[in-house]
Amino acid sequence: MRLDWDRAIAAAQQAHAGSDEPLCAFIYDLPALKRHAAHLREGLPGQCDFFYAIKANSDVPLLQTLAPTVDGFEASSGGEIAWLRQHFPQVPVIFSGPGKLDSELALALQHGATVHVESLHELERLAVLARAGGKPASILLRVNPPLAELATTTLVMGGKPTQFGIAIEHLPVCLERLRQEPCLELRGFHFHLLSHQLDADKHLQLLSAYLRQTREWCEQYGLRIEHINVGGGIGVNYREPQRQFDWPRFSTGLASLLAEEARRHGDDVPRLRFELGRFVSAFCGYYATEVLDIKESGERVFAIVRGGTHHFRTPYAQGHSHPFRVVPVADWKHAYSRPEAVHRPVTVAGQLCTPKDVLASDAMLDRLRVGDLLLFQYAGAYAWHISHHDFLRHPHPQHIYLQEDA
Ligand SMILES: Cc1ncc(COP(=O)(O)O)c(C=O)c1O
Known part of the structure; x- marks a missing residue:
């Protein structure tokens, strides 16, 4: 930009x-933010949702500027959910992040947020709360698979043992638990494996790996899912400002990737949901x-x-x-x-x-x-x-x- x-x-x-x-x-230059967000939105193919991760900057004037352009906001604490609901009663909200309190999960359910579940224990606590509330909860499982396509950046949250998401070896037990739990509706998988990605081609390879991995799980476990949350993680080049992430190249590549997926798998391709922070507001x-x-x-x-x-x-x-x-x-x-x-x-x-x-x-x-x-x-x-x-x-x-x- x-x-x-x-x-x-x-x-x-x-x-x-x-x-x-x-x-x-x-x-903060709000008209510039508005133009930039519109540019990002225009670059995303129709099968993609565009959420903003408010942890990057949750000032109300920025959120108000972004609200008409994005599909919703991602929150990572009860405080962020309450903040969003105070200022945007209707906007779709995702709730993610490790170490969620019962009170925060209850708040998420009360406000109809989609919950990205980080562990089996969290899944069980959410099930108890959803049952008590008598309303099913929409969830994604945040997974941490080792992927050959995972590039190394300066901040990596997955692809190796970390505190984030569900380790691949625990996925079967979580899915089995979900089968017995009508109060929890699995909408898809969430991947946020890295931040500071500056290379458009490598990011496309990663998204392609998410699609492949999700398809394998769907086949293996007999699942039908709605969307894959591909996280945020697109970086800002602070060291070489003239060499930023090439969004037009990424958009073109993403359109081709999704067209190829549709050609090979017909209607059975999940939507991709982005929850970008840094690359939106920096x-x-x-x-x-x-x-x-x-x-x-x-x-x-x-x-x-x-x-x-x-x-x-x-x-x-x-x-x-x-x-x-x-x-x-x-x-x-x-x-x-x-x-x-x-x-x-x-x-x-x-x-x-x-x-x-x-x-x-x-x-x-x-x-x-x-x-x-x-x-x-x-x-x-x-x-x-x-x-x-x-x-x-x-x-x-x-x-x-x-x-x-x-
Ligand atoms: C789960 C999750 N989603 C989205 C983001 C936003 O990432 P970024 O600001 O790199 O786009 C983060 C940031 O850490 C995150 O943890």
Whole structure:
């Protein structure tokens, strides 16, 4: 997705001009999010559903922007279900994730959410609750099969022993249990084996493996299923921003894959449901911050900025140096001097008392001065929402939601 830098820069400059304190803000470009979501939707063939995993960013303005385009939302806690129902009473909801409480399962049933079951124990607890409520529950089994097609990315949740999903050797007993349980209706299988997939062809191979594996299980266990939830996991390339996941290539490949499936298996091809998080909302967000200090330590130059990883933990969480732009600020109305770095690699650190509070490392800059603004891109997913906001009790950043131009 091409970023509309001018809008983000203008918003940062306006927020900076309107504040006595150094700038620190998340800026979300909602029209850009809307366009991006529409682009993703258009690329999905008709046999696909498009859900948004709200864990990536559950701010209401973002959810409201996405709601008309997506088929529903994925929640991973009772808190997220309650949040969704408070703001979107009617939108279809999926409930997934490990360690669900009975109270959360009951909430999911009360609100008609489809539950992605993670274990035999969870299946049994859900059965008790569904029986007590007298209403059947729609479920998918989250499975963790070893698949040869599983590529290695920086974050893998399956294909090897992990805490996620039902290990392949326990699938028969879960299916047997389901046969005796009319209150639980098996709609399909859920796979979320990895995150940070940047290669469209490899992702297609994985989806093809999900289809093949599901067909084998259907034959082996005499099942008829409605859909396969293929999870999220499409990545954002923070390290090489110019090389993003090729969505048009993926869409074309997916259409061919599903056409081939239909040719070989007729009407018996399940729908594919996507529950994407990062790839939906990352691009619309920016973390804007102001340079407070610049100093040298040995050979290195450090810029200390307002805020840090307690607001924007993404680079630390993923172990990368986050891309950003410098927005020079001409005005300097202070009586003291203005430190600067010229043609130097600069490491950008925040205000926390830990050497881990680094947002970017050794970024080569033409010129950076105290008082300049930095705009970190791709901050709309797993940014504010995964950060430890109250460490050191610094104030929270502003949250600015850009609307359509008048
Ligand atoms: C079960 C499940 N679905 C969907 C997602 C969203 O993944 P992503 O943001 O990588 O698209 C996650 C993220 O961890 C997840 O655990």
